[in-house]
Amino acid sequence: MEPGKLKKDFYRTIENTVREFKMLEPKDSVLVAVSGGPDSVALVLLLIFLKPSYDLDIGIAHLNHLLRGEDSLRDEAFVRELAQKFGLPFFCKQKDVKSHAEHHRLSVEEAGREVRYDFFSMLSHDHGYKKIATGHNKNDNAELVLINLLRGAGPKGLSGIPPVRDNLYIRPLIRKTKKDILDFLKAEDQPFRVDASNTDTTYLRNAVRHRLIPVLESDYNPEIINALDRLSHILRQEEEYLDAEAQKQFESCLTIKDASFISFSKKKLSKLHPAMVNRVIRKGIGKVKKDLRRISLTHMEDILDFCFNRHSGTSLDLPGRIRIYKQKDTLTIKKEERPLREIGKLTKGGRI
Template sequence: MKNLKTLYLPADMTDQTTIKNDFINAIAKAIADFNMIDSEDAVLVAVSGGPDSVSLVLSLLALQKKHRIKIGIAHLNHMLRGEESIRDQSFVKALAEKLDLPFFGEQKDVRAYAKKHGQSIEEAGREVRYQFFDQVAKNHGYKKIATGHNKDDNVELVLMNLLRGSGPKGLSGIPPYREKKYIRPLIRVSKSRVLDFLKVEKQSYVVDSSNTDMAYLRNKIRHSLIPHLQSEYNPEITDALDRLSNILKQEEDFWNTQTEQAFHNCLIKSEIDYLYFAKSSMSDLHPALLNRVFRTAIFCIKKDLKRISHAHINDVVQFCFNSTSGISMDLPDQIRVYKNKTSIMIKKEKEPLRQIGKKEKKLKRLANNKQGNKS
């Protein structure tokens, strides 16, 4: 009887049902494939008011009974677009009320934050946004934080990283699941499918005017480079690049396992501010694996890899294994690499490296003077 009823639906209504069901099923499959949500999880949805995050809320609501999840909405007003930012915040708050979901909103002067911390607006915006989401989740018991990154976003990031000369990790794009907390259920659906779904649902959304500002590299890629590649080289370029990123994600999973094993095999001693490695064990590693072990070690001590480039890692390798001069090498943010015949130490210094260098030169000079006086 159910099939007979479907046959008598108007054609456009059948199409709409298919669009809706296919969209929600795609989200459900991504959640299942990447084990994003456990039964009875509390999920905080990051909602900007744009089509991606709005469709994310609606699709999670459609799956709420299946997963028995608790859903909340979080919105950060970056205070970058004046009245438009206020409009977005009001829209998201009204959406939460309409859907009968908890709403957590806050305003943050991102421009002032960027100036204070010497960051770009994009870097500062991302940092304060995730700080806000983390705090809300911690305060209100949300185990997962869902963001609206879709397939097109992933492809844009792959191209951005390709243009910057990134390695395999950068070309693997946006991880579907990060830190066992951040989930991206839309990662397999395109922007066009998002818009079709919202049209079927008759759900409005807001548009961020900065998304058309060609001063941003991502917007140049979205509005200029990708359409050019589609028209001149490959109409299915987004699918091709998405496949590439998925292949590299699998490769990265493998390399991460190998790196963790090699890291611990080479490690002699670990403290909060330094790591000791056996030089002979590290010298036996394949260059690709050695690079990754050094990156992991620096991350463990520095807590991030900001300002650490591929060139820095190459310099560390050269210093440790191919240079006979020097006992230490300086990296950004007070990270110093020490070497001797048997070991390598990576340390986070408490003082600025320049200041340490001056002290070392002074001590060396005093030692030389003392030796000269003896002779």
Template sequence: MPRMNDLYSRWTAEVRRNSFVHAGERIGAAVSGGPDSVLLLDFLAQLSRDMGLQLSVVHFNHHLRGAESEADENFVRTLAARYGLPFYRGEARVAEEARRLRRNLEATARDLRYRYFLALVRQGKVDKVATAHTLDDQAETLLLHILRGTGTRGLGGIRSTLQNKIIRPFLAVTRAEIESEIVRRNLEFRVDSSNLDPRFRRNRVRMELLPMLEREYNPELKRLLSELAARSAEDEDFLEQQARERAGAWRLREAGCEKISRAALRNMPPALVRRVLRQMLQDVGAGLSGITHRHIEAVRHLAVSSQSGKRLELPHGTEARTEYEWLVLLPRSGNRKSLEFVYSVEIPGTITVREIGRRVDFKIIEPRDADKGYNAMEWPKLDPLKLPARLVFRNWRQGDRYCPLGFQKSVKVKELFQRQRIPLRERALWPVLDSEKGVVCARGFPAAAWAAAEKDSPKILAIRETNAA
């Protein structure tokens, strides 16, 4: 093996300073077959002897270049055998998947590749996967972000670690240093022909824009862009932490939804509000793929300026709503009809409403027992002698109306929802007791005047609602 040299010494110092790896860890080296990843594997093999790392080789076949892709995989497999290391391979028909999803080819390839890397960690085959992103990759990425239009988050570029499961220990190494070192070590590698294809924007940035900027404006541009990314990432991490701490007391998690006080958002600086909203979208399970600055600004405007009842559809089936003094982020409802329910009621009797996970008991009690806990879920007291023989327990429907006790005329149940500030997402499955004579009552609201129990009612129908077992 080659003796230790300046580049390897600097690299190992960088690895130890950033705690990329620890003694005894299982590290998967992501090797495409190109010079960057081949040198990373050689460096890691040398480092593994010093630190007792358990090294393996990881390859992902994108099936984008036909026989060339197969040759890359065979080359990496042979390379792993030469080092005496375990070989893990994943694959995906990236072009087909990109067409199916109507997404950018490069972004689809990256997502599928990283999904495989993280799966290896979850399966316990490796503790971390190391990729060979370089300082040049960082500069190219930052320029692409700027050209696309980015905020301060995008200025952070490629992070040195991802979820502490993906590490990028070559980010301080230039491509020129790698090319020189790989020649010095006499290492074989593959050339990816797609890296020369000018149809890809990244290739044009690498082959045309960056050289022109270095030649005409600043020969140190790559290093400066890399330093800008590092500083921006540090600033962004601080602001993210501030946003999480500032919003923590005001955020609620309810039934798969994320809620936050709109008043709290109004009192925060816009820079923190944007980060709070991104964190909420991440936590609700939507992720941030496809979420742009315009989406975040639209949600921020909805939260701080709109009246209650407004909604906004976001990518990946997510919805933002204003519900009185709350902003709610939630998965968008699918076909609600599939969740509708109708149950026949026998008195006395019990039904289990699977759609809302509730057990509902209908019990005839003495008037003196009416206040002993039977109406814990806010169902009104009814006179069983006034009720028709056929009763049904169902979810609320548009147009439901009745005349509640104490009202002069009938009102829509929707109006009662509005008066009590029942959140929109809860209304579709709100339970109603119905009959051939009309609506008898709804949870939380007075009984219909004709069905309500009176002081001289000999018996009371009590409705008790509890969690289903």
């Protein structure tokens, strides 16, 4: 395709995506997460293109993970120069992600994501940015769907990457493939950085990207990226509906809500479909624990069994200092102040 037409079509698709998902409002301030790779660099160009239409205030944020020595420093320098080229505010932080991963018992990928989003959130709060733009694209979405499928995820996991999250994070490139983005940058004659670690297939995402998807494309479905993206869109719509219904039932079953615990009516829970009971209790755990990390399907099955089938036992322990208490008419989810083992020992000693 002729470069001029390619760029025009690309910009039009992004404009439509932004409009469809209401990603931007007039006079929005947008912090762009920029690694220096093709996706985030294209994102900068696109937001600069949209700046006059929305009267945007744009800033660039770069987190140096300190994982690749001199290459990491060159990435940082590249992004700084990109910000200077377009006269945009530049925010940078260096963080030893490997040490963070070891200290918090996370994978390097999990640790990187955690420190990046903490950094972006801090900048948003301190500098008044109302939106944080990330460069996730259609391939990223398809890869996440496959990864979650391999892990046995439910509908929420298979719904992929949302175009907008928490009315804060926006993904304008979510309808474009990696090839589309590379073709666009070539047409714009815009350089970018290449992260060599993206080819390291010891990381699951890279293995899915470089080994699994090519086989699926060549042997099963040449349109596998679009097929997985379509699946995620269908499931995301259904998940949004079910989540809204779960919120209604959550409020209906709720008897007491406190900062450290939530109580539900067992009678009202018992009248719900098991799938809805599962969603309501997960909401309760999420509100008390602040996340659902390490809460598995096995835990949820144990909770339902404990609540409705077991006659013995008054409490059930979950990760993150969460304890489920069962009374005659209520089920209480509480986050204890001390480790559960410590509480258990004290209880046996008769001091609680």
